[in-house]
Amino acid sequence: MADSLRERTIAENSMVILLQGLQGQVTTVDLKNESTARGRVVNVDAFMNIRLKDVLYRDRKGQLTQLQELFITGRNVRYVHIPDHIDIMKTIESQLAKIHRVRNFASQGGGRKEYTKKSKKHSGATSETKRNEKIKGLRTKET
Amino acid sequence: MCGILKIIFDEVKMCQPTTNTVEEPLDLIRLSLDERIYVKMRNDRELRGRLHAYDQHLNMILGDVEETVTTVEIDEETYEELYKSTKRNIPMLFVRGDGVVLVAPPLRVG
Numbered sequence: 001m002a003d004s005l006r007e008r009t010i011a012e013n014s015m016v017i018l019l020q021g022l023q024g025q026v027t028t029v030d031l032k033n034e035s036t037a038r039g040r041v042v043n044v045d046a047f048m049n050i051r052l053k054d055v056l057y058r059d060r061k062g063q064l065t066q067l068q069e070l071f072i073t074g075r076n077v078r079y080v081h082i083p084d085h086i087d088i089m090k091t092i093e094s095q096l097a098k099i100h101r102v103r104n105f106a107s108q109g110g111g112r113k114e115y116t117k118k119s120k121k122h123s124g125a126t127s128e129t130k131r132n133e134k135i136k137g138l139r140t141k142e143t
Numbered sequence: 144m145c146g147i148l149k150i151i152f153d154e155v156k157m158c159q160p161t162t163n164t165v166e167e168p169l170d171l172i173r174l175s176l177d178e179r180i181y182v183k184m185r186n187d188r189e190l191r192g193r194l195h196a197y198d199q200h201l202n203m204i205l206g207d208v209e210e211t212v213t214t215v216e217i218d219e220e221t222y223e224e225l226y227k228s229t230k231r232n233i234p235m236l237f238v239r240g241d242g243v244v245l246v247a248p249p250l251r252v253g
Contacts, residue, residue, distance in 0.1 A: 015202040019237060032186075032242070048239065078242055082235040088195065088204065 002046055008099050010046035019044040019080055021091035029072060030079040034060035037070055048074030172197055172246055180205075183244045187213040190238065191249055201240035208236045 002008050002020075011017045019041075028038040029050060039055030055067040082088070165171060175194050182190040182203070192208030209232050216225045 014198045014200060015196060015204065015237070018196075018204065074239075075241070077239045079233075079239070080237040081233060082204070082237055084234055086235075088235075 007046040008102070012096065012099055014046075016044065016046055016048055017095045018082075018088060018092050019048065019050070021095045022080075022082070022086065025083050025086065027083060028081040029077060030081070031072065031076045032078045033076065037067075037072065039067075039070060042069075045074075048077055050074070050077065050080075169197075169199065172201075175246070175248065179249050181247045181249045182238070183247075184238075184242045185244060186242075188242075189213075190236075192236065198240070201243045201246070203238045203240070203243070205236050205238060206234065208233050210236075 002011055011020060022041045023043065024041065026038070026040050028036055029052070030036050036058045037052055037055050038058075039052035042051040042053050044050050050072045052070045052072070053068060055070045057065045057067050057070065059065070165174070172194075176197075178194060179191065180194045182192075182205070184190060189211040190205060190208050191211075192205035194203060195206050196204040209230055211228050211230050213226060213228045216227060217223070218225060
């Protein structure tokens with residue numbers, strides 16, 4: 001789980017969140033330099049940097065190397081093979097739920113919120129309808 | 144809740160876009176969700192697969208994808224160009240957006 005607000009926001013708004021849900025899975029990553037790395041995903045950050053362990057690394061010539069750990073810079077990723085048994089929707093939904101749990105964690109005790117309630121759009125209410133409600137509320141008070 | 148993630152998987156829309164009209168180029172890709180598409184990539188690669196999800200970077204999730212890599216070999220003596228293509232099939236692939244050149248409906252050969 002990304003530790004910074006910035007990384008959480010970046011991940012929440014892009015497909016990287018699916019890759020983050022692949023933690024613990026064995027996958028193959030195709031790199032831009034035509035080599036491939038197959039191993040267990042330790043961590044993926046918002047910039048698509050990937051940490052793998054127990055890796056079989058095949059270079060562009062086909063030569064195999066075994067590596068305990070491999071760090072791949074996000075910019076070097078071409079493809080990530082998604083294992084067949086992964087349910088994409090569920091993985092993404094559970095990753096988003098994790099982010100929202102962290103975000104709401106402090107607010108329950110009246111502590112620091114990551115966002116003020118005003119800027120949250122998902123409640124469906126736009127700032128205009130909220131303003132209209134406030135005006136309605138004022139009107140009923142006056143009459 | 145999910146920012147600008149747009150996904151259709153098994154006909155369940157995860158995030159409805161705020162408007163159904165086509166306003167910007169990315170909206171044209173939205174029209175191709177859950178359809179088979181053709182993706183031209185850098186380094187003479189092409190992908191044909193079913194678009195399951197995409198984002199603003201053009202990171203994409205493609206299902207039942209066939210990747211075609213085209214190489215040109217030049218005959219030493221005759222100097223003629225020999226175009227070779229290698230294909231492989233991958234059931235589910237995450238594609239990093241910075242490799243994508245264009246996205247189109249699948250090319251009809253006949």
